[in-house]
Amino acid sequence: MSHFSTTERRSLDEDLNRAGFYPVMVADVVHDALDEREPLSHVVHLETHFDRNEVHRHITVLVLTEDMLVITHVDDQQLDDAGHQMVAQISTESVPVSQIRSVVLSYIYAQPQDYKPSDQARELTLAIAWSGGQRLDMGPAGCADPQCDADHGYTGNIVQEDIVLRVSAEADGAQAVQNAKSFARALRKVNTSTPVPVRATETVQPRQRLGTRLARGHHQR
Incomplete structure (x- = not known):
C-alpha cells in the first residue's frame, strides 16, 4: 500500500467524520463498496432539506479508484413525529472508469x-x-x-x-x-x-429511445 493511497483513505474517513452523517455506518458502506481498492480521490457532499416540520438529510460520496467510480448515497427518514425512530436508506453503485462517457x-x-x-x-x-x-x-x-x-x-x-x-x-x-x-x-x-473496451459488432440496429434517470446529489436518488 503506497503512502499516497494510505493518505487518501485517511482523508476520506476524516471527511466522513467531519460531515457527521452517521459517519461509522457510512464509512463501513463506502469501504465495503470499494472491495479493497485504494481511493485516488473523493468527494463527500452532505445536504439538508426542510419539508414542513421534517428535516431530511442525505449524503453522497464519490470515490475514484484506478478502475472504478464508486458512488454511495445515504438518506435518512424519521418514522415517528418525535424523530426517535429513524431508518437509513443506502445505495451503492460501482461504475468502471472505462464506461464513463x-x-x-x-x-x-x-x-x-x-x-x-x-x-x-x-x-x-x-x-x-x-x-x-x-x-x-x-x-x-x-x-x-x-x-x-x-x-x-x-x-x-x-x-x-x-x-x-x-x-x-x-x-x-x-x-x-x-x-x-x-x-x-x-x-x-x-x-x-483508460482504453475504451472494444465491443462486438451488433447485428441488430439499436433503437432510439428516451430514458430518464434521476440525478443524485442535490436532486435525489
Missing part, C-alpha cells in the same frame, strides 16, 4: 467583469454520464408578447447525465468547491488514460 463541469463566478486568476468559482456543478440515460426538462413554451395567451406547445432540454453534484461556496464552503474541482480533474485523467 463524459465529465462536465459548470462554473458560476461572481462579478466576472472584475475577474482575476486568483478568483475562486462561487459554485460548481459536476455531471458524470456513463449509461446513456437522459433527463428531460420540459415546460410550456411562450413568446415575447406578454399579452399573448396562445398555446405555443412545450419546450425543453434533453441532458445526458447519470449523476449531478452541485457544490456552492456559500452553502458548502470554498474548500468544498475546490475539492470537487480536484476530484473532476482526477476523474478526467483516469478516464482518458
Whole structure:
C-alpha cells in the first residue's frame, strides 16, 4: 500500500467524520463498496432539506479508484413525529472508469467583469454520464408578447447525465468547491488514460429511445 493511497483513505474517513452523517455506518458502506481498492480521490457532499416540520438529510460520496467510480448515497427518514425512530436508506453503485462517457463541469463566478486568476468559482456543478440515460426538462413554451395567451406547445432540454453534484461556496464552503474541482480533474485523467473496451459488432440496429434517470446529489436518488 503506497503512502499516497494510505493518505487518501485517511482523508476520506476524516471527511466522513467531519460531515457527521452517521459517519461509522457510512464509512463501513463506502469501504465495503470499494472491495479493497485504494481511493485516488473523493468527494463527500452532505445536504439538508426542510419539508414542513421534517428535516431530511442525505449524503453522497464519490470515490475514484484506478478502475472504478464508486458512488454511495445515504438518506435518512424519521418514522415517528418525535424523530426517535429513524431508518437509513443506502445505495451503492460501482461504475468502471472505462464506461464513463463524459465529465462536465459548470462554473458560476461572481462579478466576472472584475475577474482575476486568483478568483475562486462561487459554485460548481459536476455531471458524470456513463449509461446513456437522459433527463428531460420540459415546460410550456411562450413568446415575447406578454399579452399573448396562445398555446405555443412545450419546450425543453434533453441532458445526458447519470449523476449531478452541485457544490456552492456559500452553502458548502470554498474548500468544498475546490475539492470537487480536484476530484473532476482526477476523474478526467483516469478516464482518458483508460482504453475504451472494444465491443462486438451488433447485428441488430439499436433503437432510439428516451430514458430518464434521476440525478443524485442535490436532486435525489
